[in-house]
Amino acid sequence: MDIQDILEKCDHTLLTQTCTAQEIRTLCDQAIKFNCASVCIPPAHVAGAKRYVGDKLKICTVIGFPNGYMTSAVKAFEAQDAIAHGADEIDMVINLGMVKDGCWNDVLEDIRAVRLATEGKILKVIIETCLLTDEEKVQLCAIVSASGADYIKTSTGFSTAGATFEDVALMRRHCDPRVKVKAAGGISSLEDAEKFIELGAERLGTSRVVKIAIAQGYGDGVPAALPESNY
Numbered sequence: 001m002d003i004q005d006i007l008e009k010c011d012h013t014l015l016t017q018t019c020t021a022q023e024i025r026t027l028c029d030q031a032i033k034f035n036c037a038s039v040c041i042p043p044a045h046v047a048g049a050k051r052y053v054g055d056k057l058k059i060c061t062v063i064g065f066p067n068g069y070m071t072s073a074v075k076a077f078e079a080q081d082a083i084a085h086g087a088d089e090i091d092m093v094i095n096l097g098m099v100k101d102g103c104w105n106d107v108l109e110d111i112r113a114v115r116l117a118t119e120g121k122i123l124k125v126i127i128e129t130c131l132l133t134d135e136e137k138v139q140l141c142a143i144v145s146a147s148g149a150d151y152i153k154t155s156t157g158f159s160t161a162g163a164t165f166e167d168v169a170l171m172r173r174h175c176d177p178r179v180k181v182k183a184a185g186g187i188s189s190l191e192d193a194e195k196f197i198e199l200g201a202e203r204l205g206t207s208r209v210v211k212i213a214i215a216q217g218y219g220d221g222v223p224a225a226l227p228e229s230n231y
Contacts, residue, residue, distance in 0.1 A: 003216075007035060010031075011038045011040040011205045012207060013205050014041055021045065028049055040061065041059065041061055043061045043063070046087050047085035060087065060089035061090065064095075065093055066157075068095050069097055077117075088122070089121060089124065091124040091182075093128065094125060099140070107140070108143050111125055122150045122151070123150050124150065127153070131160070137170055141179075144175065151202075153183075154167055157186070165196070180202040180203065183201040188208050189212070
């Protein structure tokens with residue numbers, strides 16, 4: 001698989017608590033240069049990033065992040081606010097307490113509240129696979145499929161582990177074909193990225209793939225072609 005095929009499936013990601021505006025601008029420059037699917041950034045940086053890139057790049061942000069235990073109304077408001085400031089895609093975290101309680105209808109309604117707030121935008125649902133049993137993962141595949149969300153996503157990258165090959169294969173097997181799979185967290189090599197794609201992931205949440213491309217000199221001389229910043 002060509003490296004560009006991998007890069008085009010990447011949500012180039014920076015979600016550290018201390019990330020600065022300059023770091024976000026650099027992330028955007030890199031994502032445009034390598035034709036990434038989007039940048040995935042904290043909500044507070046969405047407005048500035050959108051001003052910086054205009055229509056040259058999709059802006060993705062995270063909702064209910066990273067723990068997912070906010071109320072549904074708060075998540076819906078977060079999503080609406082992010083969209084108002086320029087977000088094109090929303091990655092939300094489910095309420096894992098509801099999962100552990102077996103309150104499946106509540107989990108579904110939590111997702112649907114955000115889906116209602118994000119009509120016309122891509123919605124990805126983070127289920128945090130490292131904290132789930134296989135039975136819970138299968139049940140959540142059915143719930144995400146029923147919710148109207150566009151993607152099911154493995155991980156926040158802030159818990160005990162990230163994406164695994166086994167989980168991506170399970171999610172692809174049990175989700176409705178309409179629902180796409182995003183693998184995120186711990187993707188550290190081109191070989192791993194390619195394997196996730198082969199198993200059915202249509203997006204990758206990572207910063208390392210772009211770093212590898214830079215280290216290998218891929219795309220040298222390709223201008224970012226960005227406007228002057230008013231970030």
